Amino acid sequence: MKQKVVLGNEAIARGLVEAGVNVVTGYPGTPSSEIIPGVIALKKEYALDTYIEWSVNEKVALEVALAASWAGKRAAVTMKQVGLNVASDPLLSAAYTGVIGGFVLIVCDDPGPYSSQTEQDTRLFAIFAKAPVFDPATPRQAKEMTRAAFELSEKYRVPVIVRSSLRVSHARQNISLDALDSTPRAANFKKDTARWAATPRYRLLLHQELNEKLAKIKDEFETSPFNIKFTPTQTAGEPQKQKAKIRKHKFPFGIIGAGVPFATAQELLDELGVQIPMLQIGAVYPLPQNLVNDFIAQRQRVLILEEPDAALELQIDDRSKVHGRLDGTIPNAGELSPEVLEPILTRLLREARLLAEPRAANLPAWGAALQNLHLPMRGPRLCPGCGHRSAFYTIRRAFPGAFYASDIGCYTLGTNLRAVDTCLDMGAAITMASGMYQAYRLDGKHKAIVATIGDSTFIHSGVTGLANAVHTGARFVLVILDNSTTAMTGFQPTADHTRLADGTEGARVGIPDLVRACGVKFLRTADPYAMDEFQRVLKQAEQFTQAPDGGVAVIIAERPCVLNDRTPIDEHPIRVEVTDECDGCKYCLVAFECPSLVMNVAKNQVEINHQTCVDCGQCIDSCYKGFIVESKPMTILELAEKVGSGNGLVA
């Protein structure tokens, strides 16, 4: 059987396609963003006619896919865990109405968190929404569960969630490449008003029906192939006696787990050479109560391993013998990494007398030794040449001390330029700006407010906030940072351009039109690279916010993402250098913060790292002493010396 090493998200994409999915929608969000490109690649490879869409947000994505399911197609929607918050309204309703064609949500959690506002547990959401949920520990399992999710969804006509996580979605593993389902599923919506348009009294009936479905699914999960018992193999020597012993005295310690933490424990136990009974729960809700209770009954103590929250543990009826998150055995925040798990597990094994005490000699810890090296901090920063840096730099100069409401995207890294005060969730820049305005207005005070939001984020959930702001008379400057893409998640296209997910052409929904449609009376477009002009426009905007007949002022800062589109810079490169007069004051490093400006500690001067510098020339303004200059073009003599005489090279 053909095998291939793939990313977890590619394994999920493979699972979707092998299940014969007809419609896939989603919104980019780490760690889920690679699933849709994976489906697109498979669509091309196998010449399928799957419909694939980057929707404008997760709620839209879910509803679009759901309708296809109601028409009888197999549909899936992908998102990160906080995206499910956005899509929660249709999900909860859809659990009641049910589905026709298999309907699967792939939701990717981010324990840590590594790139999210929360480390919430999608499985808890599933319990709340009353949607069954699978919890894979590996890319291989994620593929298998994705396929099984469609079967389950169609059999019981419920939405089913596959809860991936960072260490599955961004893990790599070899998977088998299996045959694709090609069952024809014709679009054929059957009217059923009591279901699809159910009013409250019908909703009660649907709720009762849903509860019955869940009871049946719970029974099915009692024997699911994804809920796996691992029994210790017989010990050498006296197998019969050992068996009798286990029967007579409960085996002291066992583990019930789900997802990556379960796999981590398996490997750790293998390393320690200890075998204990283990139960892996891959179908977490509705929990197979009998399976779990039987396991617990046979043990003296049971450890529950899962992350990032206690979805499995909370469903256990009798927790008197159970240790986990609820009693503090497992920390309630942060990733349950191997380093966190190891001391907990070894302690419990020792207490159960399954592991000998550690040998005396412990190797010295690394912490102190590494601290003395003062290694450079390499936190995330805006790229060299990023238009957002220039925009924030100018915003700070024009409005020092303003309230800077911002949002989610690459530009959140404007925190490094101290031009971002708040980042809550998608679209909050505009609404927080409104609320801050109202708070100060209550006191009759004026507060300078500048909100920044990205182009993709604006279309995702900024428009409603802007309409609200105009309608209620809020006054602030809004800068839409338009770099023509959804950058942080991998340069996905936006509705402000015509290109669709699969490269074909759609229609443009222009941001300027959206802004005007919200009733905004001040709208300008400016290039953040042209700093003086940009500042002038910012000042005009501020004047408008303070004018008697003024209101929200919007500036669209247009400058393409430098990683996504280098052409504007390559057309006009501006090579720079720091002169020898540099006195090491570091103002440029603090105010402009470009990664290509580096401090030469020995010389106490700033230098340009030409390997990372993109020749945008934007830093020149940031040395008010004039020590960053455009490099002079070489004279013919200098060039001749450089290339060497007689080798025929022409500059």
Place this chain on the structure above:
Amino acid sequence: MRYAILLAGIGGQGVLFAHNVLAECALAQGFNVTGAETHGMSQRGGSVVSHLKIGDTAAPLIRQGTADFVIAFDAAEAYRALPYLKRSGTLIVNVSPENFPDAQIQPQLDAWAIAVRACDADTIARNLDRASAANVALLGFATTCENFPFTAVALRAAIARIAHPRFTALNEKAFTEGINACQDSHSAARRASTATLP
């Protein structure tokens, strides 16, 4: 066979590429592979770490103190990754041997019996006029290291399968230069002779 290899560097150095090459090599030899990588922030100047585990395990992350090898494309990231090495593990690092390791860390390296193998892959790449060839050079160098699980032949083939065809000639050169760096450099394994095994 069971091997755990941690790869570390900064965005743009081809950490992911090196991971894919090693994974492909292992798969071609019939082993299962699993691992984990970091995305997103990597292109924005951040550290990139990727875990690669060869053999039958379902856990994607390497626990600190258990890696057989750390392959680091940058000196600072090499230091940061040291806690992942097991006792007697090997650090392969892209840096000129004269500049590594810092004397302050030597006692710690000795206590853990870490073998340090340094190769200035950046200079090899510079001489070939392509900064991004450094990772291939370092992989070539890695094949000369004791206990490295892959032969030069196997790794060369994996690179040819994974990399874009237009880089084949360049990769061949860089890989070979990496192997040669082993003979040229004074980066002899620094294994503490008095280290005691528990």
